[in-house]
Amino acid sequence: MVLAQLGGSIARALQQMSNATIIDEKVLSDCLNEISRALLQADVQFKMVREMQLNIKRIVSFDELAAGHNKRRIIQKAIFDELCNMLDPGKPSYTPKKGKTSVVMFVGLQGSGKTTTCTKYAYYHQKKGWKPALVCADTFRAGAFDQLKQNATKAKIPFYGSYMESDPVKIAVEGVERFKKENCDLLIIDTSGRHKQEAALFEEMRQVSEATKPDLVIFVMDSSIGQAAFDQAQAFKQNVPVGAVIVTKMDGHAKGGGALSAVAATKSPIIFIGTGEHMDEFEVFDVKPFVSRLLGMGDWSGFMEKIHEVVPTDQQPELLQKLSEGTFTLRIMYEQFQNILNMGSLGQVFSMIPGFNAEFMPKGREKESQARIKRFMTMMDSMTNEELDSSNPKLFNESRIMRIARGSGRSVGEVIEMLEEYKRLAKLWSKMKGLKIPKKGEMSALSRNMNAQHMSKVLPPQMLKQIGGMGGLQNLMKQMGGSKDLSSMFGGGDR
Numbered sequence: 001m002v003l004a005q006l007g008g009s010i011a012r013a014l015q016q017m018s019n020a021t022i023i024d025e026k027v028l029s030d031c032l033n034e035i036s037r038a039l040l041q042a043d044v045q046f047k048m049v050r051e052m053q054l055n056i057k058r059i060v061s062f063d064e065l066a067a068g069h070n071k072r073r074i075i076q077k078a079i080f081d082e083l084c085n086m087l088d089p090g091k092p093s094y095t096p097k098k099g100k101t102s103v104v105m106f107v108g109l110q111g112s113g114k115t116t117t118c119t120k121y122a123y124y125h126q127k128k129g130w131k132p133a134l135v136c137a138d139t140f141r142a143g144a145f146d147q148l149k150q151n152a153t154k155a156k157i158p159f160y161g162s163y164m165e166s167d168p169v170k171i172a173v174e175g176v177e178r179f180k181k182e183n184c185d186l187l188i189i190d191t192s193g194r195h196k197q198e199a200a201l202f203e204e205m206r207q208v209s210e211a212t213k214p215d216l217v218i219f220v221m222d223s224s225i226g227q228a229a230f231d232q233a234q235a236f237k238q239n240v241p242v243g244a245v246i247v248t249k250m251d252g253h254a255k256g257g258g259a260l261s262a263v264a265a266t267k268s269p270i271i272f273i274g275t276g277e278h279m280d281e282f283e284v285f286d287v288k289p290f291v292s293r294l295l296g297m298g299d300w301s302g303f304m305e306k307i308h309e310v311v312p313t314d315q316q317p318e319l320l321q322k323l324s325e326g327t328f329t330l331r332i333m334y335e336q337f338q339n340i341l342n343m344g345s346l347g348q349v350f351s352m353i354p355g356f357n358a359e360f361m362p363k364g365r366e367k368e369s370q371a372r373i374k375r376f377m378t379m380m381d382s383m384t385n386e387e388l389d390s391s392n393p394k395l396f397n398e399s400r401i402m403r404i405a406r407g408s409g410r411s412v413g414e415v416i417e418m419l420e421e422y423k424r425l426a427k428l429w430s431k432m433k434g435l436k437i438p439k440k441g442e443m444s445a446l447s448r449n450m451n452a453q454h455m456s457k458v459l460p461p462q463m464l465k466q467i468g469g470m471g472g473l474q475n476l477m478k479q480m481g482g483s484k485d486l487s488s489m490f491g492g493g494d495r
């Protein structure tokens with residue numbers, strides 16, 4: 001994701017600023033110019049970049065800042081807030097309620113990923129206990145109904161559409177009526193796309209919208225459309241009451257900056273992002289955790305949510321307990337590997353830990369990573385209980401390593417590689433020691449319970465330096481009026 005590069009460039013600009021002995025207007029200007037260049041390169045609209053620069057300069061007024069103020073911290077927070085503002089239109093979108101019928105209509109250009117996203121959206125809610133249903137009102141593209149039908153069948157989601165009927169309005173109305181009768185609570189209408197914004201497309205969308213009276217219209221946008229995003233999103237907004245945006249293909253090489261423009265053009269929040277072609281490659285979008293991750297600050301609330309999602313419920317209390325004790329045995333690693341293989345990528349989970357990125361299971365190399373995990377597990381199958389339950393890597397002397405290698409048919413080098421991976425993960429795990437683990441639905445409590453000590457352990461060293469070391473971090477926590485603001489700054493906050 002090229003947005004990650006944007007995050008890297010911004011983090012570097014902040015780092016350069018931190019390295020300066022004295023922070024004056026010139027240093028701030030250089031830092032802002034660097035950030036602006038990065039945003040423009042990521043296809044963010046010039047007007048928005050300019051506004052951001054002006055806002056930060058207004059907040060960080062050197063004349064008004066009394067001596068003794070930590071300018072680095074103030075600038076850093078201003079930049080963080082401005083990036084959040086660019087992605088936050090200030091009002092939440094309509095949120096469907098489980099058990100109460102909502103009609104959600106999807107719009108977007110052809111190929112934006114609308115049909116795929118409709119199913120992902122339905123599947124996401126179905127997993128959370130909703131009763132979604134899909135209606136294919138795309139009569140323009142031959143094959144659209146088949147695609148939706150295929151996706152829906154795979155996910156066991158009821159669907160409605162027609163090979164004969166050519167009037168999308170009629171299909172949409174019939175579908176909505178049918179699923180209302182069947183007590184579905186989330187009725188999702190997929191509409192036609194066109195290659196470009198055309199009068200005919202907008203007319204059709206308007207008619208479907210008027211006939212079905214959707215509670216929410218979601219604009220689906222391909223993250224690669226770049227500077228064109230603003231005009232495209234605005235054109236849709238002028239024709240139908242767009243209330244939310246979903247940005248797709250965030251896993252590709254797109255610059256992603258267009259997403260920020262879409263928010264500005266529609267004055268609607270991004271609610272999800274698509275991160276792959278598969279049904280579950282779909283993430284809730286939250287501004288603050290997203291910006292935190294973008295700047296390499298990690299996303300604790302997302303991390304906890306993923307644990308709740310990926311790890312089987314009966315194993316969660318035990319795992320969280322062990323997590324808070326900081327004990328990480330080979331057996332825990334084995335169980336977690338099992339979870340990864342059963343349920344998807346824990347790489348996603350680890351990418352949310354500050355200072356740790358998705359290298360664990362890089363996108364596009366999942367097969368390779370899975371094979372590696374399976375290899376590790378085979379070697380662990382040749383371990384004794386004592387070895388599996390130990391958290392002392394020194395236990396593994398030469399003869400034990402040789403025995404494990406022989407027993408699993410792998411080389412000594414591979415056993416050592418596995419033990420190195422264990423040590424790396426154990427080190428990461430140890431940083432969690434003493435954290436109070438929240439229950440499901442209390443994600444923000446984790447951030448609230450985090451004290452400066454914990455934060456200092458998990459923040460990347462350069463980030464800690466920017467903040468002004470341990471003392472700076474403590475001050476920052478105090479200055480920000482306690483934990484609530486801090487938790488949001490570092491990606492917590494209520495969802």
Ligand SMILES: Nc1nc2c(ncn2[C@@H]2O[C@H](COP(=O)(O)OP(=O)(O)OP(=O)(O)O)[C@@H](O)[C@H]2O)c(=O)[nH]1
Nearest residue numbers: 110111112113114115116193248249274275276277
């Ligand atoms: N890599 C990646 N591919 C995606 C994502 N979302 C959708 N796609 C792919 O994008 C292509 C187009 O997706 P569709 O869902 O057919 O697009 P559409 O907007 O419904 O197209 P029309 O029905 O013709 O308007 C398909 O190959 C999808 O698999 C995503 O988040 N990441």
